[in-house]
Amino acid sequence: MKLKLSDATPWPLLLGAKFLQVHPVGTIFAILLALPGQVALIVSFLLPLKIVMLMGSDGVPRFIPEIVADVDKKALIGALASLSVAAFLFHQLTNKAIDKIARSGVIRIQKRHQKLHLFEGQEELARNAYTRYIDSIASINFIILGVAVLFIIYQEVAFTLLLYVSTVTIGAMLLYKRKGLDAKKLAKMLPPKLPLLSGTGFLVIFSAVLLDYIFFSVPQSFIILLISIILSRQLLVRSSSLTKNLFFFRLQKDRLKAFLFHKSVFTPEQNTGDSEIFDFLNPETPLHKQLQHLLQSVFNSKDEGTQAKLAWRDTGLSGITILSARFQEPKAEYLIKIFNINKKNEANLEATLLNDASGQLPCPEFLADSMIGQHPIHVFDITGYSFTKTDLDSNAKDVLTQALSVVPIPPKLRSRYLRSHRMLWDRLSESEIHALKAVSNNTDDIETCLTHINQLKEKLKKLPLCLTNPQLGNDRLYVTNPAGNIEFLHWGRWQIEPYGASFSKELIDNYKAAPTSYPLSANQPQSSGLDQSPSPILAYLVYQLLLRIRQRFYGKAINTLRELNKRLSET
Template structure:
């Protein structure tokens, strides 16, 4: 309840700001919103009257007495014209609302005299202002509609008001009592309100049926108006609450945009709300780490028996902990937590870890679970250390060779290619033609044009290559076991399946090492492909990386090697 009052007070202060800066436009938008809602209601109501008239031989007795004096066909024509008129009026009002909102948002931003705070701040301001105006209009429409309905049908107005109050009490009570329901409302308030509105509408319908069968029913026209009005009231109530909730979700941004004394700061979790970082605090993690390790199959331990070490992962919102038992220091676990916005990488990593590929240099996943709704992975580790960057660069080549020799299951490959595009699919003329912006000579322009013209040839070579495992940017996550000095990679959230050679380093002697490796030994026997095709794949993969980062000059430097490799493959094909 305290939080609701805080949101209401803040909404009032925001509304006061709007009225001080753009009072006329705010009033116009509220009036236009009411006009649009009433016109929309009438445009649904009048066709029902027309259908009733068309289905009856004379004038129905429950129609207004004034209608009896008019010709039936003329009345149908007038009502049809009025329906079209109200529909067009609602469309016109919506267009005027959009225009007035744009002008008002511009004046509000100009009045605040702030620097650019974030991308699309004009759109954010316009949507926030329109959302507030719509919520305000809904707040005006609901009591007016209930008052008008109560004048003709008091019991129905009381039912709608009573049901709305009941829903409010139930939601607030459940939000405070049930933590899970509170999280559901925070994430899907609109869906919950929509369900409550639909239930309310059917309650109104059921009440009307009972009235007509067992009690004293109202007039037929009043019954129709009640049905339509209840739908509008519940819809406006949903828009009112959802609008205020949406504004509150953006409170830091809106405060910074519209209030002189407010600056943009990072949004901190609300008191009492779950936070990934609060779980990692030493006084908190002792309450869940023993349970997670026990679930993973470790011996039952107490919090004070755990030795916890922070592991530098360089992965935002994916903290990692090395955990061991003081009684059994040789048994080490890697515990990864994933924030709510990192669920997809967590699932992607777990997909590979649970595939049972023995040759993949990754720690063994022994548990994938959740801790307070945060994804959590537990891996079995051997004592060791994370290699420093200088040392890691020297062993990347050995790991890449191990990736090449990993036997992928047909099931995993099929799942991947059905879900994500491969390198050949991602290369397009639109992407390659961006390189023209960095061309500083005629030679560069001709190279880009030739590359685009031979795109189908490039794709053909890529599609002829076998698919292998790729894990980019692994230098900061290489773990070396103390016992046998073997290497594993800790982070697999960005693993991919690409044509042979993709992901291999192209700088220095990288390409020559790739060609030599594929031209002899076990790699030659397994793949039996032209190493030049793998070289081409490595170059094109690096070209895509540079282009995506808009490092077009670096991309242009790769073009001679790419075209030379392509020409070599073409000459070899002619000789054969």
């Protein structure tokens, strides 16, 4: 088997070679321009310090060259200030020039390969990579030059810097091997810690200078000491920037390779959280063993050999896996819900509701809220339950909606929700209604609604509050309890809305036909019945209006607005 040169070449070098191939003159010019730009930045930081020292001295400090020692002090300060500003402007101009070269390079690549659009932000990604490549080469040149200067003017600082960087590098490599991290995981984990490592390195170098001053011999020239400290700080910053760039190239390798190289195609990677989910089903993995241990504790089994039989359940939930677990003796069945890392918020919301409203919801008994690795785990008791067939329960959503409307909301839970979320009357704003003017030929209905919007909000506030679940339409999450009643399995996006807001059209039509047949909400004030409150139809229409505006169904939204005005005029 022949090994291609591209297979043996490190990825950053291969990437740089592609940039040089596509835009050689611009790339070389940008590399030559970047190093002076970084030096100019240091000069712009150093000169203000010299100006302050010059302003605070009675005579001419020793760091001022003899050739300008006779120049008027104020004129010298003005000249140094102008030079500092000029150095900073030069640094900014070099950055602009490099960015412009990067843009032209990306345009050349697109014209050369003639590929279809691969992913969102591909041009920005390529330009970012081009700029980072130039920055990396300039950083390498700056680090080599800076360390050489430090060895000439202050060897102790140079040795301390190299010792610290070597220690951090070796530590990262040991962490990489000990925890079994792959390159991409390390590239995600380490960059956020680089500013801390850089700052710690500066403190180490500064401490070394202090120790040298106390116990050994510090350089006689104060300006050399100052330059050494500033230069070491910039070297740490450039090293941190270089490391971030290398990690960026590694993380974006697949996208950049597909965009930049002619025979490469882009294949989106599977989410890491999704791939780990299957380890819960593999008896050889630690995740599976930890899950079995959790189930044994729920089952109250002291026999470590007792293993639950796991089965996959199709649910259609993104980032959330549902398994069923069966024990034979005594017979018991549990439902396990495994949340991906990016679904922790839904896990927390579900656990909050199920813990606070335990036994009240149309839901199996909630037994455990745990963590395995970075995955939240919820366990339910479904012994005696059956997974409902959808063709037998076409009205299951309405049944569950009505069941939720009479569930009492614990005062503490209600208070926490009101402090955390905007209610329906808060979401009904004049700006939302004004948006319809641009697409409507007749603005009379819009103006009528705007005139009565405050009155409408007050009516919504008088309606009792009810729990709702916008995911009730997922019929794969229905189960039938031993009593024959339908229950629901997922509560990660529950809401509290005014009574009627979450009703379906069928429920609203039924309510119009027989309003007295609907049960009182458990959250209705005892001083008044539901028939004395504003109509739930108002909440339904406002909810539908905002939903259609958000979905940009403006024609349907205007029709809903007309019906809302009519209903409001009748109350």
